[in-house]
Amino acid sequence: MTTGRRFLGVNWLAVYVALYVAFLYLPVLLLPLFSFNDSATPNFPLSGFTWKWYEGLLATPAMLDAARNSALVGVAAAITATLLGICAARAMTRYRFRGQKAMNGLIMAPLVLPEIIIAVALLLVMLRLGLELSLLTVVLGHVLICVPYSVTVLIAGFEGFDHSLEEASADLGETAMGTFRRVTLPMVTPAIVSSLLVSFTISLDEFILAFFLTGTDSTLPVYIWGQLRFAARLPGVLALGTIMLVLSFILLTIAELYRRRAARRANVDGGPLA
Amino acid sequence: MTIATEGQGWVATPARRGFFRTEQRQGLALMSPTFLFALVMLAAPIMVVIAHSFWTQNYLTIDRSFTLENYRIALTEPIYRDLLMRSLALSMSVAFLTVILAYPVAYYISFHGGRYKSLILFLITIPAWTSYLLRVMSWKVILGYKGVLNTALLGTGIIDEPSTAFLYNTNAVLITLTHAWAVFAILPIYVSLEKVDRTLVEAATDLGDGPIRRFLRVTLPLTIPGIVAALIIVMIPTVGDYVTPRLVGGKDGVMIASAIEVQFKKGANWPLGAALSVTTMIVITIVAISSVGLLRWAAGRIR
Numbered sequence: 353m354t355t356g357r358r359f360l361g362v363n364w365l366a367v368y369v370a371l372y373v374a375f376l377y378l379p380v381l382l383l384p385l386f387s388f389n390d391s392a393t394p395n396f397p398l399s400g401f402t403w404k405w406y407e408g409l410l411a412t413p414a415m416l417d418a419a420r421n422s423a424l425v426g427v428a429a430a431i432t433a434t435l436l437g438i439c440a441a442r443a444m445t446r447y448r449f450r451g452q453k454a455m456n457g458l459i460m461a462p463l464v465l466p467e468i469i470i471a472v473a474l475l476l477v478m479l480r481l482g483l484e485l486s487l488l489t490v491v492l493g494h495v496l497i498c499v500p501y502s503v504t505v506l507i508a509g510f511e512g513f514d515h516s517l518e519e520a521s522a523d524l525g526e527t528a529m530g531t532f533r534r535v536t537l538p539m540v541t542p543a544i545v546s547s548l549l550v551s552f553t554i555s556l557d558e559f560i561l562a563f564f565l566t567g568t569d570s571t572l573p574v575y576i577w578g579q580l581r582f583a584a585r586l587p588g589v590l591a592l593g594t595i596m597l598v599l600s601f602i603l604l605t606i607a608e609l610y611r612r613r614a615a616r617r618a619n620v621d622g623g624p625l626a
Numbered sequence: 627m628t629i630a631t632e633g634q635g636w637v638a639t640p641a642r643r644g645f646f647r648t649e650q651r652q653g654l655a656l657m658s659p660t661f662l663f664a665l666v667m668l669a670a671p672i673m674v675v676i677a678h679s680f681w682t683q684n685y686l687t688i689d690r691s692f693t694l695e696n697y698r699i700a701l702t703e704p705i706y707r708d709l710l711m712r713s714l715a716l717s718m719s720v721a722f723l724t725v726i727l728a729y730p731v732a733y734y735i736s737f738h739g740g741r742y743k744s745l746i747l748f749l750i751t752i753p754a755w756t757s758y759l760l761r762v763m764s765w766k767v768i769l770g771y772k773g774v775l776n777t778a779l780l781g782t783g784i785i786d787e788p789s790t791a792f793l794y795n796t797n798a799v800l801i802t803l804t805h806a807w808a809v810f811a812i813l814p815i816y817v818s819l820e821k822v823d824r825t826l827v828e829a830a831t832d833l834g835d836g837p838i839r840r841f842l843r844v845t846l847p848l849t850i851p852g853i854v855a856a857l858i859i860v861m862i863p864t865v866g867d868y869v870t871p872r873l874v875g876g877k878d879g880v881m882i883a884s885a886i887e888v889q890f891k892k893g894a895n896w897p898l899g900a901a902l903s904v905t906t907m908i909v910i911t912i913v914a915i916s917s918v919g920l921l922r923w924a925a926g927r928i929r
Contacts, residue, residue, distance in 0.1 A: 369734045372727065376753045376808055379764035382774065386767065395772045440660035447653025455661045458669060464859060466866025466910075468883040469903050472890050473671035476678060476900070496667045499660065557757040560868055564890075573759050580763065580873070593760040604755050608748055 383597060387590040394586060405591035415592065418575035422556055425487055425571055429494035430551035436495065437502030437547055444503070445510040460500045470496065471564040478565065485567035493561035498551035505550055505611065509543020542610040549607035553600050572596065678900035688897070696901030706885060706902060713865050713881040713906070714913055716796065720803040721861035721917075725853055727804065728811035732852075733845075735812075736819035747816070754809040762873045765802045769793040769874065794876025802870045807863075811856040818852025819845070850925050854918050861917070865910045882906050 382394075390400035409415055440459055444452070462470060474493050478485060517539075521531040559573035566574060576592065579585040679696055682689045700706050735746050753761070768774045769792035776788040792798060822845055830840040868883040875881070882902065889899030 365730060365734050365738070369731050372731050372808075373750065375805065376750065379761050379768060379805065380753045380756050382764050382767060383760060393772065394767045395770075395774065395777060436660040436663055439656050439658075443653050443657035443660075447649055447656065449650040449653035449657070452653065452657070455657055459660055459664045461664070461668060464862050466863050466883070466906070468866040468868050468886055469672075469675075469907060470668070472886060472899060472903055473675045474667070475890060476896060477671045477674050480674065492667060495663070499664070503660075553755060557755070557759075559757075559759050573757060576757075576759055589760075589763070593757060593763070596760070597756050600755050600757070601752060604752065612744075 380597065383590050384594040387587065387594040389587070392584060392587060394590065405587040406595075408588050409591055409595075412588070415572075415575060415588075418570050418572045421487055421569050422572040425491050425494060425562075426552045426555040428491045429498055429555040430548045432491070432495045433498035433502045433551040434506075434544060434547045436499050437506050437551075438544065440499070440503045441506035441510050444507055446515075456503075459503060462497045463500045467497070467560045471560050474561070475564045485565060487566065487569050487571075489565040489567075490562050490571065493565045494555040494558055497558065497561065498554050501550050501554060502547040505547045505607075506540075506543050508611070509540055509546070542613040546607045546610040549603045549610070553603050553607075556596065557600065675900045675903055678897050679904045681897045683895055683897050696897050697905065699898060700901045700905045706882075709880065709882045709885050710902075710906065710909065712796075713883075714909065716799060716803070716879075716881065717861050717865040717867075717910065718913065718917065719800060720807065720864050721857045723800065724804050724807050724811045724860050725815070725856050728808055728856065729815055729853070732812045732815035732819055736816055736822075747813075750812060751809050754806075758806060759869055761806060762802055762870050765798070765805070766793065766874050769798050769801070793874060795878050796875070798874040798876070799870050799879040799881075802874055803864050803867065806870070807860045810859045814855035814859065815849060815852040818849040818855075822848045847925050850922060854921065857917060857921070858914050861914050862910055865906060 385398075386394035387405055388401055388403075389398050390402040390404070391398075440456070443449075444456060471493070474489070474496075475485075478489055483489065517535055518531050521535045522528070526534065557573065558571075559577065562571045562574050563577065570578065572592070576589055579589050678688070680692050680694070682691070682693055682695065700710075731750070735743055735750075739746055766773075770776070771788050771790055771793070773792070775792055776785075779785045780788065826844050826848070827840060830844045835843065865881075866883045866886075867881060868887065871879045871881040871884065886899050886902050886906070889895045889902060
C-alpha cells in the first residue's frame, strides 16, 4: 500500500500513531527515570543520578522473600499451565470431536471475566473447603488465567504443522510415543518455550488473584501494594518496578523470537526434509 | 485456518465411522485434563458463588434457605446501586474511548505498516506486559499535584499554578484504564482489518468513492467484528477493576470491586458479596450485548 493520507504536506495518521505510541510508553519509561533520581519524591526537575534505591532493595529481606515467592509461583504456574495448554492445543488442532467448541470456550473464559469475580469465586471455594490459603492456592489461580494465553500461543505453533511427517514416522515403524518424542516434540519446542515464558511473565505481574488467594506469604505485586501506602518507600518501589520491567521485557523478547521461529518452522512444510 | 479445512473431512461414511469414533475418543481424552481443570477451578467456583448469592449468613454459619434478599440489597441500596451504575458507565466509556483511539492505530499498521508490521505490533504490546500495578502507580506520578503533567503545563506557561483536577477522580480512572487496555483493542481490530479484501477497497475507488465514503462504506462495515470483539474484551473485565479506582480514583472513582472485596474480607458477608458479583456479571453481559447490537444496527444504517 502507498503512504498515508496527507493534508498540508503532513501525514496526520502517522503523527497520530507516533503520539499514541508515546502515550503508551510514557508511564512505562517514567519508572526507570525516577528510580535513578536522587530525590525521595518523583517529580521534575531531576536532582541527580543515584543507585541508592537499588542498593536499598537488597537490604530489604521482605522484598527478597517476595521475589523468591514470585519466582516459585511463576515457575510452578508456567509449567502447569503449559502442560495443560499442550493437551488442549493438541486436541484443538489435531482432533475433531463433539463438544470441542464448548470445552474450548470454558478454557478460554478467564480472558473475558473480570478478575475480581474469578478471585472471589476461588477464595469462596477455598474458604468453604477449609483449605489453608498459601502460595499453592495462588499457583492454582495463576494457572487458570495463564492457560488461555498458553493455549493461544501453542495453537499458533501447532497449526500448519505437517501431519504427514508423523504419518511417515509411524509408517517407518516408530511407536506413537516415539513419534511424539522424536518428530512432534522438536517441531513444537519453540511454541512450548514461548508459552512457558509468557505464562511466567503473567504470573510474575499478576496482582488481584495473588492478593485474594495468598496467606501470609506475599508475591512481588502484593509486596508492592503494601508499600504503596508509605510515600517514603516510593523510590524503592520504582527501582523494584524497573527491575521487573527489564525482566519482563527480556523474557517477552525471547518468547517472541521463539514464537517467530515456531511460525517459520510451521510454514516450511516438512522443513529440511522436504 | 487448519481447523476449517480439517472440518471438511467430516464425512460419516460407514467405513470411516469407526475411525472417527476413536478419533473422537482420543480428542476427548487429550482435552479432558485442561477441561476438567477449568471445570473444577472456574465453572464450579462460579456455581458456588451463585448458590451463596441466594443464601444468608449469620456470623460464621450459612443459612441455606432460599432468599432474594441479597439481590434486593444489591439492586436497591443506594450505595451498591450507585457503585454499580458508576462502574458500568466507566467501563462503557473506557471501552468506546479505547476503541475509537485504537482504530486509527490498527488501521495504520494494517494498511501502511509494510514490512514493519510485526515489529510495530510487538512494540505496541510491550507496555501491556509491564506490571499493571506499576503502570497505574506511574499514572499517579504523572497526574499528581506535583506530577509530571502539572510540571510540564507550568513550564510551558499554559497554567499558572498546579491543578488538582487530574488525579483522584473519574477522569484519572478513565485515562489509566484507556492506557491499560489499549492493546486489547488494537489487536482484534488489526486482525479484522487484515482480513479486509484489498480489491474491494480498490473497487470502491474505481467506482468513484472518495477516501471517506470508501472507508465508511467498505472498510468500516467489514471490520465490525473486530470492533465488537474489542468492545467486549475491554468492557467486561474493566467493570470489575480493583487497582485503578483504589490508586487514582479518589472518592468519585470508587467502583463495585471495592464493595465486593469488603463483603468477602472485612464485612464478612459472603452471600451479599456473591450477589454483588453475580449482579455485576449479569448486568455487564446485558450491557455489552446491547451495545454490540446497537453498534451493528448503526453500522447497517451507514450503508
